[in-house]
Each structure stands twice: as structure tokens, then as C-alpha cells.
Amino acid sequence: DAKTTQPNSMESNEEEPVHLPCNHSTISGTDYIHWYRQLPSQGPEYVIHGLTSNVNNRMASLAIAEDRKSSTLILHRATLRDAAVYYCILRGGNTDKLIFGTGTRLQVFP
Amino acid sequence: EAGVVQSPRYKIIEKKQPVAFWCNPISGHNTLYWYLQNLGQGPELLIRYENEEAVDDSQLPKDRFSAERLKGVDSTLKIQPAELGDSAVYLCASSLDRRNTGELFFGEGSRLTVL
Numbered sequence: 755d756a757k758t759t760q761p762n763s764m765e766s767n768e769e770e771p772v773h774l775p776c777n778h779s780t781i782s783g784t785d786y787i788h789w790y791r792q793l794p795s796q797g798p799e800y801v802i803h804g805l806t807s808n809v810n811n812r813m814a815s816l817a818i819a820e821d822r823k824s825s826t827l828i829l830h831r832a833t834l835r836d837a838a839v840y841y842c843i844l845r846g847g848n849t850d851k852l853i854f855g856t857g858t859r860l861q862v863f864p
Numbered sequence: 865e866a867g868v869v870q871s872p873r874y875k876i877i878e879k880k881q882p883v884a885f886w887c888n889p890i891s892g893h894n895t896l897y898w899y900l901q902n903l904g905q906g907p908e909l910l911i912r913y914e915n916e917e918a919v920d921d922s923q924l925p926k927d928r929f930s931a932e933r934l935k936g937v938d939s940t941l942k943i944q945p946a947e948l949g950d951s952a953v954y955l956c957a958s959s960l961d962r963r964n965t966g967e968l969f970f971g972e973g974s975r976l977t978v979l
Binding site for chain 1: 868897904905906907908909912920955957965967968969970971972973
């Protein structure tokens with residue numbers, strides 16, 4: 755299973771944009787890039803996913819590098835509620851496995 | 865619409881005792897997962913069900929852990945006997961199917977403390 759590399763932690767101020775990076779140099783052509791986040795004392799929740807093109811939804815945007823070896827989750831205006839651990843996950847082929855790493859802990863300051 | 869429901873939320877037991885966790889997935893979701901999450905770590909897959917069939921249980925410690933999903937709906941994860949190292953959060957998730965574009969919906973988890 756292809757792996758991802760994320761910074762252990764990041765900080766942001768409220769209402770500022772946040773760019774969470776993820777490296778996945780061994781990604782295969784059929785791997786989708788998924789992002790989940792986990793708020794304190796909650797189960798993970800889906801944020802966004804993409805294959806090759808950039809994606810936008812109501813929660814975030816996903817920017818995927820042209821060679822697909824890296825991606826960036828963009829929170830356009832961070833709120834205190836966005837403080838969580840963010841997981842970048844590759845999911846591909848015919849497997850349904852969602853293999854989590856240790857993620858990036860995002861702190862948001864008022 | 866109700867999400868994935870797990871119980872109990874918290875359980876404290878002494879080592880060597882048995883414990884069971886229950887999960888009710890979202891209605892209509894065929895795929896069900898049990899994950900284990902240790903403190904400061906990401907969740908790790910224990911077992912995945914397609915309807916009532918366990919299709920991936922390679923990470924389930926079968927000497928003490930067992931799981932079932934009767935009738936392809938609710939699921940139970942059991943540990944017998946529990947060890948100190950089993951203290952963790954046990955997460956249940958469900959999805960409509962096994963497509964790799966699908967979204968997993970997680971419950972709030974069951975936190976186990978083994979004394």
C-alpha cells in the first residue's frame with residue numbers, strides 16, 4: 755500500500771487560509787487521494803477526495819500536483835472548529851482499505 | 865438520518881475479563897469496518913465485512929478477538945480475555961459499498977480501558 759507523509763503539526767489563526775501538505779511519491783495511477791479529519795473525541799469524518807484534477811466542496815479544496823506525487827488540502831478560512839487531526843490517505847485499485855497514517859494536528863488560534 | 869451508532873462509549877474492565885462492542889451501521893450500507901485507534905496514532909483496520917462476510921480480517925488478532933455481523937446489519941466485536949495493551953478506542957465505520965471513491969462514515973468510538 756502506497757504511503758503518505760504529512761507534517762506532525764501546523765498552526766493557524768482564525769479566519770486565515772490553511773494549506774495542509776501531503777507527499778505521496780509512490781502513488782499509483784489508480785490511487786485516489788482522500789482526506790479525513792478527526793475532531794477531539796470523535797470518529798474521523800470525510801473531507802474530500804480526488805484523482806487528478808483539483809476538487810472543491812463546501813468544506814475544503816484539494817489541489818493535486820501535476821505529477822500526483824503531492825497534494826494540498828486548503829481550508830479557505832480556518833475556524834476554531836477546524837482544529838483537528840487531518841489524515842491524507844491513498845485508496846486505490848480494487849481495495850476498499852482506508853489506511854491511516856499519523857496525520858497533521860492543526861491548531862487554530864483566535 | 866442517524867449515523868453509525870456504537871455502544872458502549874466507555875468501558876473499564878480488569879485484565880482477563882471479556883468485553884464486547886456493538887455497532888449499528890447506517891441503513892443500507894453493505895460494508896462495515898472495525899478499526900482500532902491507539903492514543904496519538906491513526907486508526908488501524910481490524911476487519912472489514914461485505915454484508916455478512918468477513919472479507920479482510922488479516923489484522924484481527926484471532927487468538928483473543930472475534931467479530932460477527934449476523935444478517936449483514938449490526939456487528940459485534942469481542943475481546944476475550946482482555947489484556948492491558950488492548951486499551952484503545954474501537955471505531956466502527958460503514959460505507960455503501962467497497963468502491964475506492966466512496967465515503968466512510970465513522971461512529972464516535974468505544975473507549976476501552978483495561979486495568
